[in-house]
Amino acid sequence: MGTATFEASKGGNLTISAQDVQLIGTSVDGRTRGLATSAQPNSTGDAGGDAGNLTIKTNTLLVKDGAEVTVESREAGTAGNLKVDARSIRLDNLALLTANRQSAKVDPNREQATININSLDLIMRRGSNIRTNATGENVIGGNININSDIIAAIENSDISANSANYRGGKVKITTQGIFGTQFRDAPTSKSDITATGGSPGCPQH
Numbered sequence: 001m002g003t004a005t006f007e008a009s010k011g012g013n014l015t016i017s018a019q020d021v022q023l024i025g026t027s028v029d030g031r032t033r034g035l036a037t038s039a040q041p042n043s044t045g046d047a048g049g050d051a052g053n054l055t056i057k058t059n060t061l062l063v064k065d066g067a068e069v070t071v072e073s074r075e076a077g078t079a080g081n082l083k084v085d086a087r088s089i090r091l092d093n094l095a096l097l098t099a100n101r102q103s104a105k106v107d108p109n110r111e112q113a114t115i116n117i118n119s120l121d122l123i124m125r126r127g128s129n130i131r132t133n134a135t136g137e138n139v140i141g142g143n144i145n146i147n148s149d150i151i152a153a154i155e156n157s158d159i160s161a162n163s164a165n166y167r168g169g170k171v172k173i174t175t176q177g178i179f180g181t182q183f184r185d186a187p188t189s190k191s192d193i194t195a196t197g198g199s200p201g202c203p204q205h
Contacts, residue, residue, distance in 0.1 A: 013037070013052040013080070021058045021086075023067035023095075034068040034096075037080045050107070051080040061086045063095035063128075071113065072100035079103070079113040079142070089119045089148075091128035091157070099132045099142045106140075113142030114169070121150040124157035124191070134163035141169035141197070148174075153181035153191040160187065160194045167197040 014037050023034045037052045054071050061084060063069060073079035079101045091097065099113040106112075113132050124130070132142035141163040151173065153159065159181070161169035171183075171193055181191035 013055070015055045015057070017057045019058065020060045020062075021056060022062045023064070023069065024062070025065040025067060032066065032068045034063070034070065036068070036070040036072070038070070038072045038074065050077040053080040053083070055083045055085075057085045059086065060088045060090070062090045062092070063097065064090070064092045066094045066096075068096040068098065070096070070098050070100065072098075073103045073113070074100075077103060078105050078107050081111055081114045081116065081142075083116045085118045087120050089117070089122045091122075091124045091130070093126040093128065095124075095128040097130045101132070101134045101139055101142060102136050103139065111143065115142065115144045117144075117146045117148065119148045122146065122148040122152070124153040124159075126155045126157070128153075128157045129160065131158065131160040131162070132169050133160075134166065134168070136165055138166050139163060140167050141195075143169040144171045146171075146173045146175070149176045150179075151175050151177070151181075152179040154179075156189060156191055157181070158187065158192045158194070160192065160196075162194060162196045168195045171195045 026033055037054045051073050071080040071082045082099055099115050101113040134141035141161050144161045161171050183193045187194055
């Protein structure tokens with residue numbers, strides 16, 4: 001399920017409000033299952049517009065077995081923001097919450113490609129990730145803001161706000177207890193929290 005724009009206009013916002021939300025697995029042909037808002041190039045190869053925001057309000061959120069929740073911009077338009085308000089969040093077995101950005105365009109009136117999470121507990125297992133990913137020249141990574149009473153990340157599950165070519169975003173975590181992971185200067189085979197840039201002097205954490 002998702003919204004997308006292929007033209008110069010703004011893509012629609014997507015809001016999910018439910019008692020419980022479960023996103024599990026991939027389709028038979030291997031395509032990712034999940035939720036997404038995106039801005040993509042149109043059929044003529046021109047840049048599309050700005051992507052909408054994605055908001056999830058639920059008691060429990062389960063993302064599992066390769067399923068994804070994504071906001072992204074693949075061309076010149078801005079990416080949307082991802083917000084999750086849930087009592088309990090479980091990410092298991094290659095689950096992904098991500099905000100991808102390939103555009104250097106900046107809207108001074110709003111953040112973009114930012115992930116905001118509010119929960120009582122956040123549990124990440126088996127290679128699951130929360131990440132903002134910026135690709136391209138002068139493209140700044142989005143921020144990750146997590147407010148959760150308990151955070152546990154094990155089995156190489158990462159929280160990362162990185163940029164391949166320029167400056168990574170910032171990771172801000174407010175919690176009463178964090179287990180199995182820690183801030184590091186670069187990704188490792190362990191569970192990491194990183195905010196790195198592709199240019200010298202660019203890490204943001």
